[in-house]
Amino acid sequence: MRFWLDFQESLRIAMAAIFASKARGALTTLGIIIGIVAVTTTMTAFNGMQSAFREGAAAVGADVIYVSRMPWIIMGDWFTYRNRPNLSMDEAEALRDAFTGRAIVNPTMDTRQDLKYRSEVMEGVTIIGTTEMLPIVTNRLPETGRFIMNFDVSYKKNVAIIGKTVADGMFGSTSPLNKEINIGRQRFRIAGVMEKQGGNTFGGPDFDRQIFVPISTFLKSFGGRRFGDVDIAVKASSIDALDDLEYEVIGEMRKIRKLRPAEEDDFSINKLDSLMGAFNSVVGVVLLIGLLVTGIALFVGGIGVMNIMFVSVTERTREIGIRKAIGARRHSILLQFLLESAIICLFGGLIGVAVAAGITAAINASGLMPASISAGILVSAVVIAMLVGVLAGLVPAWKGARMDPIDALRYE
Amino acid sequence: MPVAPKVLPELESAVLVLRDVVKTYVMGSEEVHALSGVSVSIGKNEYVAIMGPSGSGKSTLMNIIGCLDVPTSGSYSLGGEMVADKSETELADIRNRLIGFVFQTFNLIPRADVLHNVELPLIYGGVNKAKRIALAKEALDRVGLSDRLTHKPNELSGGQRQRVAIARALVFDPSIILADEPTGNLDSRTGEEIMQMLDDLHANGQTIILVTHEDNIAAHASRAIVLRDGRIESDAQVENPVRAARAEHTVLAH
Ligand SMILES: Nc1ncnc2c1ncn2[C@@H]1O[C@H](COP(=O)(O)OP(=O)(O)OP(=O)(O)O)[C@@H](O)[C@H]1O
Ligand SMILES: [Mg+2]
Secondary structure, X not given: OHHHHHHHHHHHHHHHHHHHOHHHHHHHHHHHHHHHHHHHHHHHHHHHHHXXXXXXXXXXXXXXXXXXXXXXXOOOOOHHHHOOOOOOHHHHHHHHHHOOOOOEEEEEEEEEEEEEEOOEEEEEEEEEEEOOOXXXXXXXXXEEEXXXXXXXXXXXXXXXXXXXXXXXXXXXXXXXXXXXXXXXXXXXXXXXXXXXXXXXOOOOOOOOOEEEEEHHHHHHHOOOOOOOOOEEEEEOOOHHHHHHHHHHHHHHHHHHOOOOOOOOOOOEEEEHHHHHHHHHHHHHHHXXXXXXHHHHHHHHHHHHHHHHHHHHHHHOHHHHHHHHHOOOOHHHHHHHHHHHHHHHHHHHHHHXXXXXXXXXXXXXXXXOOOOOOOHHHHHHHHHHHHHXXXXXXXXXXXXXXXXXXXXXXXXX | OOOOOOOOOOHHXXXXXXXXXXXXXXXXXXXXXXXEEEEEEEEOOOEEEEEOXXXXXXXXXXXXXXXXXXXXXXXXXXXXXXXXXXXXXXXXXXXXXXEEEEOOOOOOOOOOOHHHHHHXXXXXXXXXXXXXXXXXXXXXXXXXXXXXXXXXXXXXOHHHHHHHHHHHHHOOOOOEXXXXXXXXXXXXXXXXXXXXXXXXXXXXXXXXXXXXXOHHHHOOOOEEEEXXXXXXXXXXXXXXXXXXXXXXXXHHXX
């Protein structure tokens, strides 16, 4: 009760003090605004990149483990991976058999081929050989038509399901369904068009510039020269089951490859996590540097607030004396000034966040890079602003709180 | 009047007791003895005027009594409790609950209106809003300022400001009201009004200690203590407090 009254009174004084010297408050706030705008914009830029990346990476699937010859992100010596044997279709099938009834196993192979339809040509399109299980593993579905079906794989049908970019590029506004196109030297009938995946950033794979064909057809048409280089996706029943599944997959793979206990894995386990981790460690460093630099702006703003708070405390020395004489405790005085500087900074934070939201929208509109603001960023920016206020107010407020009441009362 | 060294009265009835109180200020290498051994006891509902030349230690004594300051040596007990043992916070609470200050320069908070100024001690004392406003209004009523609740101090005359200060001093029903030259910044007529107000409070049972230079102000009190060089020079009952005289005047005027 008493603290609450203290708080109310402190709030009241703080607001009165701020409104009594608006111009000064506004100037002080400016420093905080600039700092918060800088920090917030850095965060929205990072956030934008991250969500763009995540969107693009969604095709990978968060609950999926990929067994591949190489790790997606190569840390350390590339040569240690170079001599690994390719993953073969036989091994993929062995793994599928091992997990029958426990997890969905889907092999894929890929290559690049040129497309041709009448006079339209598209070069270097990613061709992915896979099975009817791919939509289940990656949550990617055809927008029109159908995906690869079981019998396409069994009978090595020359059907293709094309990505959105391919569809738009080759066929424009006409429907690609049932059209016959050349992939490399083979003819394929288009059975479906995938829905748009988007999120192509940082030179990552363009998930819309792909074509899916039955893996059996793929081997027959494009895989002749080299045997293997299969990627095997294993989908967990849930994200929580992912770690256990990973452990089991490694065990099964080692069995399939007949590795002795002393031998290291000669295959790699990849998942979205490791991709995100790599992204975060690269872009995170950039973010950290950005925050450090922009944090200096905020720090300078905080110093400005501290200065003003010293002025405010000195100006109100006599008031402090009066309050102490009639029974204000030290912490009441402390609270009064801490609230004042926190509120100044809160205003700065709110304005700063609003400006940063505007800048973020402008960045997005400019198309230079993705940026996106989130509730988390808004809240943390405001909290940071208030924190700066509290920190900046601490020393001045303490100076006021520990004033001797008689000296304070005598102050002219 | 010859002064017999005051024998401390029964401690129970005393609101405050000072014994050999010394206050020494150290200014660089120099020591200033603001009080050099003051012993005094003040009982409930006493009306005491502290007098003496400038620099004799009157304000210093008031500050110690009001727990704004602590003695260098000697003991001070207020309401039976030793003040020397108290922490900062406890002293703040004593000032809040037991002491009501009236200053020469009014010392109101300029940005707060009259009502809020009077509410302040209650706020720091943790009194809820409804009760606070009721008490503050009652106190302002007693000083005749019920119609000025929303005025800011700078919209009031000196006398009115001092009345707000008195309302603030009495709002929490303190054990003692301490007034350091309460009429010092007022013309004599307004000063009289203020003194009348203190007289009324005293008549209603309030213990009052006031510092003054002026004999006619001191004459309102029933006991006068004269300080000189940080010591009590005299401590005596006032023969005919002015109040009585005024009462006669009032009667005669009718
Ligand atoms: N904070 C201080 N530091 C040093 N000396 C002080 C301090 N406060 C008071 N003094 C000294 O103590 C002595 C008593 O001062 P005090 O203010 O009590 O006198 P006073 O009787 O109230 O005088 P006045 O009538 O002028 O108000 C003076 O000599 C004064 O200079
Ligand atoms: Mg004085």
